[in-house]
Amino acid sequence: MKIALLGYGKMGKTIEKLALEKGHTIVYKSTSNSEEGEFQEAEAVIEFSSPEAAVDNISKALNAGIPVICGTTGWLEKYDEMVNLCEKRNGSFISASNFSVGVNLFFNINEYVAKLMETWKDYTVSVEEIHHLQKKDAPSGTAITLAEDILKHSEKERWKLDASDKKFLNITAKREEDVKGTHIVSYDSAIDSISIKHEAHSREGFALGAILAAQWLQNKKGVFTMKDVLGIKN
Numbered sequence: 001m002k003i004a005l006l007g008y009g010k011m012g013k014t015i016e017k018l019a020l021e022k023g024h025t026i027v028y029k030s031t032s033n034s035e036e037g038e039f040q041e042a043e044a045v046i047e048f049s050s051p052e053a054a055v056d057n058i059s060k061a062l063n064a065g066i067p068v069i070c071g072t073t074g075w076l077e078k079y080d081e082m083v084n085l086c087e088k089r090n091g092s093f094i095s096a097s098n099f100s101v102g103v104n105l106f107f108n109i110n111e112y113v114a115k116l117m118e119t120w121k122d123y124t125v126s127v128e129e130i131h132h133l134q135k136k137d138a139p140s141g142t143a144i145t146l147a148e149d150i151l152k153h154s155e156k157e158r159w160k161l162d163a164s165d166k167k168f169l170n171i172t173a174k175r176e177e178d179v180k181g182t183h184i185v186s187y188d189s190a191i192d193s194i195s196i197k198h199e200a201h202s203r204e205g206f207a208l209g210a211i212l213a214a215q216w217l218q219n220k221k222g223v224f225t226m227k228d229v230l231g232i233k234n
């Protein structure tokens with residue numbers, strides 16, 4: 001597969017290393033705005049840039065008719081716009097807050113636990129995420145996905161960063177040196193605590209998932225999720 005990497009930072013470099021090992025070719029890489037047509041020969045655009053850059057990059061790739069795999073977080077208020085553009089262009093698009101297989105399994109575990117805990121009102125649910133010091137967005141995209149899945153089975157109004165009011169689902173975001181990505185969902189009562197945790201040991205899981213998604217998306221049209229790629233059912 002001929003891959004264009006829009007965003008060539010920690011993730012772009014990890015994807016490049018693993019993609020080359022798997023026999024793919026990197027035909028283009030960028031660390032700033034690209035011009036229309038610059039990555040035209042690519043069979044897949046893998047986009048891991050910044051919250052400010054993602055929409056422009058995705059739009060350029062969809063307008064160029066190239067399948068897009070987007071891992072950038074922090075831009076989701078424009079997600080529907082990108083879905084509409086994909087449909088208009090008859091394109092191919094996958095965006096995921098987290099591409100690792102482990103986290104996508106964790107998403108299902110989280111939803112299962114949320115359903116189970118729905119009737120046990122003595123427990124208060126909360127989400128904690130820990131990432132490296134360079135991370136631009138908070139809370140993480142993964143924490144937002146976890147929170148939205150919990151909210152489907154909760155009376156809480158919505159999630160909120162550092163919420164003290166019980167009507168909100170509290171998310172705590174911590175920044176520590178070199179943490180690749182840790183997510184903990186906790187249910188606390190006066191008597192005890194139950195928690196589930198996912199901890200990434202490296203960025204390879206995210207990168208392998210993005211490459212897998214790019215391969216899976218070849219010759220498909222439409223907007224898909226990582227659950228489609230992995231064949232995970234709710």
Ligand SMILES: NC(=O)c1ccc[n+]([C@@H]2O[C@H](COP(=O)([O-])OP(=O)(O)OC[C@H]3O[C@@H](n4cnc5c(N)ncnc54)[C@H](O)[C@@H]3O)[C@@H](O)[C@H]2O)c1
Binds near residue numbers: 050
């Ligand atoms: N979905 C996932 O599985 C997953 C996993 C890890 C990181 N991420 C997300 O991916 C994004 C990138 O993470 P990172 O750790 O590689 O960040 P990073 O800061 O190391 O790299 C980002 C790169 O994007 C470049 N960039 C900025 N503007 C650009 C533009 N207009 N076009 C192309 N490149 C541009 C920067 O120069 C930098 O090289 C973040 O939003 C992060 O939250 C998602």
Ligand SMILES: O=C(O)C1=N[C@H](C(=O)O)CCC1
Binds near residue numbers: 097140141180
């Ligand atoms: O390093 C990051 O930045 C990560 N971002 C994603 C998120 O916001 O959830 C996935 C984990 C790593």
